[in-house]
Amino acid sequence: xxxxxxxxxxxxxxxxxxxxxxxxxxxxxxxxxxxxxxxxxxxxxxxxxxxxxxxxxxxxxxxxxxxxxxxxxxxxxxxxxxxxxxxxxxxxxxxxxxxxxxxxxxxxxxxxxxxxxxxxxxxxxxxxxxxxxxxxxxxxxxxxxxxxxxxxxxxxxxxxxxxxxxxxxxxxxxxxxxxxxxxxxxxxxxxxxx
Amino acid sequence: xxxxxxxxxxxxxxxxxxxxxxxxxxxxxxxxxxxxxxxxxxxxxxxxxxxxxxxxxxxxxxxxxxxxxxxxxxxxxxxxxxxxxxxxxxxxxxxxxxxxxxxxxxxxxxxxxxxxxxxxxxxxxxxxxxxxxxxxxxxxxxxxxxxxxxxxxxxxxxxxxxxxxxxxxxxxxxxxxxxxxxxxxxxxxxxxxxxxxxxxxxxxxxxxxxxxxxxxxxxxxxxxxxxxxxxxxxxxxxxxxxxxxxxxxxxxxxxxxxxxxxxxxxxxxxxxxxxxxxxxxxxxxxxxxxxxxxxxxxxxxxxxxxxxxxxxxxxxxxxxxxxxxxxxxxxxxxxxxxxxxxxxxxxxxxxxxxxxxxxxxxxxxxxxxxxxxxxxxxxxxxxxxxxxxxxxxxxxxxxxxxxxxxxxxxxxxxxxxx
Numbered sequence: 001x002x003x004x005x006x007x008x009x010x011x012x013x014x015x016x017x018x019x020x021x022x023x024x025x026x027x028x029x030x031x032x033x034x035x036x037x038x039x040x041x042x043x044x045x046x047x048x049x050x051x052x053x054x055x056x057x058x059x060x061x062x063x064x065x066x067x068x069x070x071x072x073x074x075x076x077x078x079x080x081x082x083x084x085x086x087x088x089x090x091x092x093x094x095x096x097x098x099x100x101x102x103x104x105x106x107x108x109x110x111x112x113x114x115x116x117x118x119x120x121x122x123x124x125x126x127x128x129x130x131x132x133x134x135x136x137x138x139x140x141x142x143x144x145x146x147x148x149x150x151x152x153x154x155x156x157x158x159x160x161x162x163x164x165x166x167x168x169x170x171x172x173x174x175x176x177x178x179x180x181x182x183x184x185x186x187x188x189x190x191x192x193x194x
Numbered sequence: 195x196x197x198x199x200x201x202x203x204x205x206x207x208x209x210x211x212x213x214x215x216x217x218x219x220x221x222x223x224x225x226x227x228x229x230x231x232x233x234x235x236x237x238x239x240x241x242x243x244x245x246x247x248x249x250x251x252x253x254x255x256x257x258x259x260x261x262x263x264x265x266x267x268x269x270x271x272x273x274x275x276x277x278x279x280x281x282x283x284x285x286x287x288x289x290x291x292x293x294x295x296x297x298x299x300x301x302x303x304x305x306x307x308x309x310x311x312x313x314x315x316x317x318x319x320x321x322x323x324x325x326x327x328x329x330x331x332x333x334x335x336x337x338x339x340x341x342x343x344x345x346x347x348x349x350x351x352x353x354x355x356x357x358x359x360x361x362x363x364x365x366x367x368x369x370x371x372x373x374x375x376x377x378x379x380x381x382x383x384x385x386x387x388x389x390x391x392x393x394x395x396x397x398x399x400x401x402x403x404x405x406x407x408x409x410x411x412x413x414x415x416x417x418x419x420x421x422x423x424x425x426x427x428x429x430x431x432x433x434x435x436x437x438x439x440x441x442x443x444x445x446x447x448x449x450x451x452x453x454x455x456x457x458x459x460x461x462x463x464x465x466x467x468x469x470x471x472x473x474x475x476x477x478x479x480x481x482x483x484x485x486x487x488x489x490x491x492x493x494x495x496x497x498x499x500x501x502x503x504x505x506x507x508x509x510x511x512x513x514x515x516x517x518x519x520x521x522x523x524x525x526x527x528x529x530x531x532x533x534x535x536x537x538x539x540x541x542x543x544x545x546x547x548x549x550x551x552x553x554x555x556x557x558x559x560x561x562x563x564x565x566x567x568x569x570x571x572x573x574x575x576x577x578x579x580x581x582x583x584x585x586x587x588x589x590x591x592x593x594x595x596x597x598x599x600x601x602x603x604x605x606x607x608x609x610x611x612x
Binding site: 024025026028029030031032036037040041042043045046047084110113114115116118119122123126127130131133134173176177178179180181182183184185186187188189190193194 | 271300322324325330333334379382391397398399401411412454456457458460461463468469470471472475477478480481510567568570574575577578591
């Protein structure tokens with residue numbers, strides 16, 4: 001096949017692709033710019049493809065934990081505060097606070113229960129610290145995530161967390177969770193359940 | 195006194211009296227009959243400008259929401275956690291917006307969002323990413339539907355006294371908005387997409403992963419609730435309604451929909467993480483569930499005689515088809531009547547004529563939805579999981595078990611699990 005014929009074939013294929021894509025019916029609203037999408041899109045999926053550039057280690061994270069006053073709600077050792085337990089405690093000191101949802105106690109330490117490290121990064125980034133949500137720099141979020149992973153015995157103290165290494169961290173609960181089965185219209189919530 | 199009445203009002207009152215006399219004129223009164231004492235005129239409330247602009251209920255009506263016992267709302271930081279709807283006082287199927295239950299995942303503030311500045315962005319695996327203002331959303335074809343919401347924590351405990359405590363984290367509203375499927379078709383979903391991440395604009399930017407199949411089926415992007423804009427506690431100016439799914443999926447303050455190719459395991463998703471796919475299913479869609487709201491805990495029957503047992507039934511799988519009542523702790527069941535339209539995934543009101551003989555009894559309701567799924571008893575659930583049916587039974591997923599009220603011989607009503 002000559003190169004001109006090939007070009008023609010590619011063009012025809014390309015055109016048919018375009019005609020296959022449905023055009024909008026109402027045309028209301030506008031297209032966001034790439035910059036607008038980048039600013040608003042804070043969702044980090046399990047494969048970490050949306051993670052921004054940056055890096056951090058547990059040692060740096062220990063400093064951020066103090067500097068950003070995380071200990072004020074989560075306790076100096078990462079447990080025993082009114083906010084969820086972040087670091088599994090020795091099991092001897094009981095928190096004086098009631099079990100919140102998700103539970104503040106050892107059974108629900110995020111680093112031990114979340115199947116992906118990206119969930120921790122995503123949540124610290126979007127929702128911490130209280131009243132200053134969304135103000136942490138990527139390096140600080142990487143460092144805090146590394147600190148929580150290290151203190152719960154998942155990574156080494158000097159391991160660098162960045163966009164490449166974070167999604168690869170093998171979380172303790174990685175293979176011990178289940179998603180709901182595929183959803184279909186007009187089906188009961190669980191076949192065979194009374 | 196009458197001099198204070200306007201001429202028109204006096205005319206109306208006097209005419210009414212004349213009509214009353216005329217109606218009695220043809221009847222020969224018994225010899226000893228006396229005219230009844232003149233009825234005191236009703237007290238009147240003066241309206242002020244505010245009440246003309248936006249009405250209030252009678253000051254005799256005291257029904258209010260209460261925070262859950264486990265955590266105060268507002269808490270010491272001024273955040274709301276979980277607040278229970280007074281369903282013991284509910285009538286019909288629509289919950290007044292001001293009495294609708296409220297739940298937030300970790301406790302959060304109600305954001306003060308200017309609708310002129312609010313935007314909804316749709317992006318990810320779509321051909322044409324889209325940003326819409328509230329005015330633009332309202333230009334699009336809309337639907338109005340009645341749907342319930344229920345928090346997965348809506349679970350009766352033996353320590354609970356009232357139906358507000360046992361079942362108060364469910365409510366039902368008329369919702370108005372645009373089908374999310376319309377918006378996604380407008381944006382053009384790409385092949386390979388399987389989930390969406392929906393995200394709110396509040397400080398914690400609460401997000402949830404939803405199967406694309408459900409999103410394209412019946413999810414609504416709502417700006418209207420019960421004839422007015424969605425209230426701030428319920429997501430003003432825009433919220434997602436995921437009919438029949440537990441409350442946490444119904445993202446408030448909706449600002450972003452991202453179309454993706456996998457479950458994204460957001461913080462909210464992880465918060466309800468299950469180790470067993472069966473539990474995960476029971477924690478997503480609400481099963482058929484019902485409860486008697488009268489007579490219910492801490493109410494008192496004045497004595498034997500006729501009462502109308504009434505309550506609410508709902509299912510995340512569709513419309514309610516029937517409700518049965520037991521007056522003997524679940525041994526015998528008799529059909530109740532449906533007293534309202536039975537909309538899909540909506541509260542449905544039932545009623546049952548009952549003449550109480552004054553003896554202690556245990557009353558319960560049981561519903562069946564349009565798929566034929568029957569609300570299970572605690573015994574049936576224990577059998578399914580092969581665990582003992584005792585007071586320690588922890589029902590997995592959202593608890594939709596049949597709930598008993600014990601009516602004591604003095605007419606007092608008590609939690610049948612206690």
